[in-house]
Amino acid sequence: MILTNIESVPGMVITAQFGLVTGSTVRAKNAIKDFGAGLKNMVGGELKSYTELLTEARKEAVSRMEQQAQRMGANAVINVRFATSSVTVGAAEVYAYGTAVKVAPKG
Amino acid sequence: MSDILLLLIVLGITFMTGTIIEKKHFESIKKREIALIKKPIINFGAKTWHTNRKIRKIELVTGECVISGDYFKNFVAGLKNFFGGRLTTFESVLDRGRREAILRMREKARGANFIINTRIESVMINDTYGQESVPQCAIIAYGTAITYE
Numbered sequence: 001m002i003l004t005n006i007e008s009v010p011g012m013v014i015t016a017q018f019g020l021v022t023g024s025t026v027r028a029k030n031a032i033k034d035f036g037a038g039l040k041n042m043v044g045g046e047l048k049s050y051t052e053l054l055t056e057a058r059k060e061a062v063s064r065m066e067q068q069a070q071r072m073g074a075n076a077v078i079n080v081r082f083a084t085s086s087v088t089v090g091a092a093e094v095y096a097y098g099t100a101v102k103v104a105p106k107g
Numbered sequence: 108m109s110d111i112l113l114l115l116i117v118l119g120i121t122f123m124t125g126t127i128i129e130k131k132h133f134e135s136i137k138k139r140e141i142a143l144i145k146k147p148i149i150n151f152g153a154k155t156w157h158t159n160r161k162i163r164k165i166e167l168v169t170g171e172c173v174i175s176g177d178y179f180k181n182f183v184a185g186l187k188n189f190f191g192g193r194l195t196t197f198e199s200v201l202d203r204g205r206r207e208a209i210l211r212m213r214e215k216a217r218g219a220n221f222i223i224n225t226r227i228e229s230v231m232i233n234d235t236y237g238q239e240s241v242p243q244c245a246i247i248a249y250g251t252a253i254t255y256e
Contacts, residue, residue: 005167005250005251006224041177041241042117042121043121044124044129044177044179045174046172046204054172054173058169058171082226082247082249
């Protein structure tokens with residue numbers, strides 16, 4: 001599965017277009033990690049456990065989007081975008097969306 | 108009286124830790140940015156990539172970072188907010204977060220010739236209703252990495 005966030009796949013031509021595919025996930029860490037992050041919050045700096053959470057959430061959203069594209073028979077998703085929103089404290093929603101297409105090598 | 112003393116102690120400690128952490132973080136960011144200076148070029152906003160060269164690999168690369176300010180920064184910003192103007196204490200926090208996310212994205216694209224159409228998405232994940240909430244910002248940077256044959 002080829003993913004790009006531009007309007008085409010360089011070096012390939014689009015042969016079929018299947019429409020929008022999306023994937024979303026809301027994830028949270030356990031209470032202990034939340035507490036740890038709360039302490040880290042006082043002294044400042046990067047909150048590693050939340051970065052991890054964000055990475056996991058992004059991976060899951062992308063894989064859901066890919067699965068949906070696969071079911072449609074696509075082999076690439078173009079114009080992928082991420083949207084995030086804060087649902088509640090210590091949780092992150094990551095929403096990935098793009099257009100599922102079928103691509104073939106040029107020429 | 109003891110309340111004020113406690114506040115001063117907390118402010119003092121968080122000022123020191125915050126400054127040390129920020130300084131270290133900026134040093135590491137600068138070092139890594141210099142190391143990557145000749146590596147993939149970030150090309151903001153290129154929509155379609157025109158080239159005659161053969162392309163070996165195209166992939167979506169991402170970098171994430173959750174950054175937070177400290178209690179001292181929050182306190183200073185609270186005071187400054189009253190008079191208005193630049194909240195420099197928060198500017199540096201967000202600057203660090205974004206640069207870190209971009210760096211992580213570039214580090215994942217080692218070997219790629221270009222990263223095009225880089226976008227940065229951010230969201231505040233702190234308790235916006237709390238009185239004493241320190242800002243936490245989650246940042247995702249993403250772009251398309253292109254590797255030539």
